[in-house]
Amino acid sequence: MHDELVDHLTRSTPLSRGEALRVIQDVLAYFDETTEEYVRRRHRELQAQGLVNSAIFERIDADLRYRAVAPPELTLRQLRRIVYG
Numbered sequence: 001m002h003d004e005l006v007d008h009l010t011r012s013t014p015l016s017r018g019e020a021l022r023v024i025q026d027v028l029a030y031f032d033e034t035t036e037e038y039v040r041r042r043h044r045e046l047q048a049q050g051l052v053n054s055a056i057f058e059r060i061d062a063d064l065r066y067r068a069v070a071p072p073e074l075t076l077r078q079l080r081r082i083v084y085g
Contacts, residue, residue, distance in 0.1 A: 035064070035071040039082045053080075 002024050009020035033041070039060055046056040057076045064071055074082075 031068045035074070036082050038064075038067070039079055043083045 002021070005024055006017055006020045009015050009023065010017055013020070015023065042060050042063065043056055046059060047053075051059070057079050060079055061074070061076060064074065
């Protein structure tokens with residue numbers, strides 16, 4: 001699976017085939033995360049860094065625009081509801 005991409009990575013980087021495959025699997029798993037899972041995870045991470053909710057939700061809002069498959073635009077209220085229900 002993903003042989004062309006594995007071949008490309010092994011040609012263009014010092015990665016072995018096994019390492020390239022693990023990198024691909026990690027990236028795919030990262031982007032397989034649902035919007036809700038991403039919002040909750042990022043909220044926990046940013047909260048652990050000491051940021052306050054107003055800054056956290058602004059950051060998450062900006063970050064969502066750069067996901068590989070951008071989700072529909074969510075309001076700050078919708079982001080809060082994902083985290084707090």
